[in-house]
Amino acid sequence: MTVALPEIRRSAALGWQLFHAGNLAAADEVVRPWLTHSGNDELVPLIGAIRLQQKRFAEAAAMFARARALHPTQARFALLHGMALAGMNQFDPAIAAFQSAIKQDPKLADAYLSLATAQRKLGQAPAAQNTYRKLLRQHPDHVDGYIGLASALAEAGQSADAEAPLRRALQCTRDPKVQAAIHNNLAILLSSQNKHAAALEALERTQALAPNLPKLDERRIDRLYQLGRYEECLQIYRTLLDRNPTDTTLHKAYNSLLYRLGRMDEFLASYDRAPQTRDLLFAKARFLSLLKRSDEVEAIFNTLLSRDPLDSAALCGRADNLMALGRHQEALALFESVIGRAGANPGVFSAAASAALLTGDPQRAEHLCQSGLALAPLDQTCLAILGTAWRLQSDERDETLNGYDRFVRVFDLGPPDGFSSMESFNVELGAYLAQLHPKTDAYLDQSLYGGTQTEGMLFGAGHALVEKIRGPIEAAISSFIAELGGGEDHPFLARRAANFRYAGAWSCLMRDQGFHTNHLHPEGWISSCYYVTVPAETEDPQTRNGWIKFGEPSLDLPLKNPIRRAVQPVPGRLVLFPSYMWHGTIALRAASPRTTIAFDAVPI
Numbered sequence: 001m002t003v004a005l006p007e008i009r010r011s012a013a014l015g016w017q018l019f020h021a022g023n024l025a026a027a028d029e030v031v032r033p034w035l036t037h038s039g040n041d042e043l044v045p046l047i048g049a050i051r052l053q054q055k056r057f058a059e060a061a062a063m064f065a066r067a068r069a070l071h072p073t074q075a076r077f078a079l080l081h082g083m084a085l086a087g088m089n090q091f092d093p094a095i096a097a098f099q100s101a102i103k104q105d106p107k108l109a110d111a112y113l114s115l116a117t118a119q120r121k122l123g124q125a126p127a128a129q130n131t132y133r134k135l136l137r138q139h140p141d142h143v144d145g146y147i148g149l150a151s152a153l154a155e156a157g158q159s160a161d162a163e164a165p166l167r168r169a170l171q172c173t174r175d176p177k178v179q180a181a182i183h184n185n186l187a188i189l190l191s192s193q194n195k196h197a198a199a200l201e202a203l204e205r206t207q208a209l210a211p212n213l214p215k216l217d218e219r220r221i222d223r224l225y226q227l228g229r230y231e232e233c234l235q236i237y238r239t240l241l242d243r244n245p246t247d248t249t250l251h252k253a254y255n256s257l258l259y260r261l262g263r264m265d266e267f268l269a270s271y272d273r274a275p276q277t278r279d280l281l282f283a284k285a286r287f288l289s290l291l292k293r294s295d296e297v298e299a300i301f302n303t304l305l306s307r308d309p310l311d312s313a314a315l316c317g318r319a320d321n322l323m324a325l326g327r328h329q330e331a332l333a334l335f336e337s338v339i340g341r342a343g344a345n346p347g348v349f350s351a352a353a354s355a356a357l358l359t360g361d362p363q364r365a366e367h368l369c370q371s372g373l374a375l376a377p378l379d380q381t382c383l384a385i386l387g388t389a390w391r392l393q394s395d396e397r398d399e400t401l402n403g404y405d406r407f408v409r410v411f412d413l414g415p416p417d418g419f420s421s422m423e424s425f426n427v428e429l430g431a432y433l434a435q436l437h438p439k440t441d442a443y444l445d446q447s448l449y450g451g452t453q454t455e456g457m458l459f460g461a462g463h464a465l466v467e468k469i470r471g472p473i474e475a476a477i478s479s480f481i482a483e484l485g486g487g488e489d490h491p492f493l494a495r496r497a498a499n500f501r502y503a504g505a506w507s508c509l510m511r512d513q514g515f516h517t518n519h520l521h522p523e524g525w526i527s528s529c530y531y532v533t534v535p536a537e538t539e540d541p542q543t544r545n546g547w548i549k550f551g552e553p554s555l556d557l558p559l560k561n562p563i564r565r566a567v568q569p570v571p572g573r574l575v576l577f578p579s580y581m582w583h584g585t586i587a588l589r590a591a592s593p594r595t596t597i598a599f600d601a602v603p604i
Contacts, residue, residue: 004037005042008034008037008040008042008043009042011030011031011033011034011043012042012043012046014030015027015030015031015043015046015050016046018030019046019049019050019053024050024053024054027046027050028050028054031043031046031047031050035047041066041070044063044066044067044070045063045064045067045077045080047059047063048060048063048064048067048080048084049080051063051084052064052080052083052084052087055087057084057085057087057088058084058088060080060083060084060087061081061084061085061087061088063084064077064080064081064084065081067080067081068081073104074104075100075101075102075104075105075108075111076101076105076108078097078098078100078101078104078111079097079098079101079108079110079111079114081097082094082095082096082097082098082101082111082114082115082118083114085097086114086117086118086121089121091118091121091122092122094114094118095115095118095119095122098111098112098114098115098118099115102115106138107138107139109135109138109139109142109144109145112131112132112134112135112138112145113135113144113145113148115131116128116131116132116135116148116152117148119131120151120152120155125152125155125156126156128148128152129149129152129153129156132145132146132148132149132152133149136149141172142172143169143172143173143178143182146165146166146168146169146172147165147166147169147181147182147185149162149165150162150163150165150166150169150185150189151185153165154189154192159189159192159193159462160193162189163186163189163190166182166185166186166189167186169182170182170183176209176210177209177210179205179209180205180206180209180210180213181210183202183203183205183206183209184202184203184206184210184213186199186202187199187200187202187203187206187219187223190202191219191222191223192461192462193462194226194436194461194462194463196223196226196227197223197227199223200220200223200224200227203216203219203220203223204220207220217236217239217240218240220236221233221236221237221253222455224236225257225438225455226455228438228439230257230261230440233257234254234257234258234261234263237250237253237254237257238254241254241270241274245273245274245275246274246275246277246279246280248279248280248283251270251271251274251280251283252283254270255267255268255270255271255287256443256444256445257440259287259441259443259444260438260440260441260442260443260444261440261441262441267287268284268287268288271283271284276303278304278307278311281300281303281304282300282304282313282314282317284300285297285300285301285317286445287444288300289317289320289321289324290444290445291444292324294321294324294325297317297321297324298318298321300317301314301317301318301321302318304317305318312338312341312344312348315334315337315338316334316335316338316347316348316351318334319331319332319334319335319338319351319355320351322334323354323355323358328355328358328359329355329359331355332352332355332356332359332364335348335351335352335355336352339352339368339371345375346372346373346375346376346379346381346382347372347381348372349368349369349371349372349375349382350368350369350372350379350381350382350385352368353365353366353368353369353372353382353385353386353389354385354555356368357385357388357389357392357555357557358555358556358557362388362389362390362392362393363389363393365385365386365388365389366386366389366390366393369382369383369385369386369389370386373386373491377491378491378495379522380520380521380522380523380524380579380580381520381522381580383401383491383580384520384553384580384581384582385553386401387401387402387580387581387582388553388555388557388582391551391559392557392558392559400490401490401491401492402550402551402564402578402581403492403578404550404551404564404565404581405565407492407577407578407581408550408565408567408575408576408577408581409480409575409576409577410567410573410574410575411476411479411480411573411574411575411576412570412572412573412574413469413472413473413476413530413572413573413574414472414572415572416468416469416471416472417468417471418468419468422571422572423571423572425465425468425469425572426532426533426571426572427533428465429465429466429468429469429532430532430533430595432463432465432466433454433466433507433509433532433595433597434509434593434595436454436463436507437452437453437454437507437509438452438454438455440452447516447517447519447584448508448510448514448515448516449514449515449516449517450510450511450512450513450514450515450588451508451509451510451511451514451593452508452509453506453507453508453509454506454507454508455506456506457502457504457505457506458505458506458507458597458599459502459505459599466597469530469597473528473530473574473597473599476574476576477500477526477576477601478498480526480576481496481497481498481500481526482498484496491580492525492578492580495525495603496603497603497604499603499604500525500526500601500602500603500604501601501602501604502599502600502601502602503523503524503600503601503602504523504524504599504600505597505598505599505600506597506598506599507532507595507596507597507598508595508596508598509593509594509595510546510585510588510593510594510595510596511588511593512588512589512590512591512593513587513588513589514585514587514588514594515584515585515586515587515588516583516584516585517554517584518549518552518553518554518582518583518584519554519582519583519584520579520580520581520582520583521579521580521600522579523579523600523602524579524600524601524602525578525579525600525601525602525603526576526577526578526579526600526601526602527576527577527578527579527581527583527598527599527600527601528574528575528576528577528597528598528599528600528601529548529569529574529575529596529597529598530573530574530575530596530597530598531569531570531571531572531573531574531594531595531596532571532595532596532597533571533592533593533594533595534546534569534570534571534594535588535590535591535592535593535594536590537588537589537590537591538568538569538588538590538594539568541568543586543589544566544568544586545586545587545588545589545590546569546585546586546587546588546589546590546594547566547567547568547569547585547586548566548567548569548575548583548584548585549563549565549566549583549584549585549586550563550564550565550566550567550577550581550582550583551563551564551565551581551582552564552582552584553582554582566586569594569596579600
């Protein structure tokens with residue numbers, strides 16, 4: 001061992017040189033001959049550093065535990081030991097190691113940063129904030145400390161408090177890349193608080209500093225849209241499409257906005273200027289089918305099928321169009337030709353089942369839905385059509401599945417904290433929501449006609465009044481779930497879980513003559529409608545003006561009493577129901593708008 005020590009030290013010096021040069025492979029080769037040598041203590045930190053960089057965390061942790069035993073006062077080894085433990089998701093012992101490093105060297109900035117990161121991983125937001133603040137007391141100009149503190153505050157829902165640390169970080173750096181990252185974070189933070197003008201300014205500064213950062217233009221469009229600066233949105237879309245003429249997402253967003261602005265002279269023209277790729281032809285056909293321009297849709301699918309007669313998606317698209325033309329038997333035959341192939345998805349089965357219902361064959365529709373559900377037992381569309389098929393056969397299983405009385409639940413909520421009455425709260429909430437709604441028409445592919453729908457996720461987006469009603473809403477959902485009872489063989493009850501999350505949340509504003517077409521929510525489990533503002537004209541139980549209706553399918557079928565249940569809208573009323581249940585709105589005829597909040601909850 002004594003003879004080998006000088007050679008080990010030479011290897012250590014060379015290994016560190018290669019390590020710091022970024023040549024891990026060469027550094028590894030240098031230490032490899034000494035791994036089993038009993039006197040390799042001098043190489044232990046280097047081996048640990050190499051293993052840490054190689055993400056071989058268990059080996060790195062063993063090396064740094066040994067290094068700490070050999071050098072108990074070295075804060076750096078405690079820090080690296082903690083980093084290796086964190087790499088294995090062993091955050092509790094990692095935190096202890098980081099705290100030891102800080103105790104040994106209170107100015108070791110990386111130890112504070114690593115400790116705060118581990119605390120955040122464990123959901124210890126207040127502790128992480130405290131750690132960042134301790135770091136900043138030691139290093140008042142530490143940029144990463146301010147950025148980390150802002151992130152920890154934002155994670156805890158303290159978005160307003162998170163802005164100041166980011167602005168302080170900007171004062172502490174002149175690095176353009178770092179400044180761009182900070183402005184980008186500011187834009188995210190400001191957007192979450194609905195400070196759209198300030199968020200747009202932050203995005204523009206980000207773009208000036210880092211013009212190649214992905215998706216900045218799309219995010220600028222989002223802010224401009226919220227500010228009602230639609231012409232600028234269109235111009236950015238045009239620029240992006242010039243650069244990326246085959247981007248289907250851009251074409252869809254651009255043409256959707258043109259439609260909502262009533263710019264029909266320009267609507268869909270971008271598709272004609274672009275290369276006629278399969279994806280773009282499908283996207284254009286989707287718009288045309290929503291507009292019921294069936295001849296043009298037929299021409300597109302004929303083109304696609306001339307390129308590939310076995311294109312399953314094109315065959316299904318043509319079949320959908322045949323249904324729109326009333327040629328249901330031909331549509332069913334096409335769908336069934338696709339079903340006969342391997343890999344058919346549940347959507348083809350539900351579409352074929354719809355065609356079967358329209359041909360007057362509910363038994364065939366039932367079989368097709370059951371086949372689709374064998375592939376995806378929770379497919380909401382197959383469930384909706386299955387219930388309709390049973391109903392057309394006077395089969396009581398429709399009632400068992402949909403439970404129009406049992407599963408449609410009505411809750412009249414009380415005022416949230418800080419409000420003496422539901423009326424005063426909803427007046428204030430309605431006025432606030434009205435400001436969030438765009439000044440455009442509704443989306444072409446949404447169920448709402450004669451109104452508008454807010455963009456993005458409404459819950460958790462910094463809307464204080466919305467968050468006030470969220471608590472009572474969640475209490476009602478929990479009560480609903482608790483009262484459901486079990487039922488492993490029932491597709492709604494089998495998903496029962498105490499905890500849930502939101503797959504989406506939005507507000508709808510319906511004007512005079514507005515309505516929701518009959519539809520379902522394919523991504524949900526429990527769907528909803530919370531009434532914020534409701535015109536007085538909806539009170540008549542004879543006309544049921546503006547009432548939500550259940551059971552009437554989107555298909556034109558010979559049902560004697562298509563509406564199985566209708567619920568009167570009342571301010572403060574929450575209606576919950578299974579997401580697969582057909583629902584829509586009896587047309588609203590009123591001088592003032594009806595405003596709602598809706599969401600889809602899914603179990604976790």
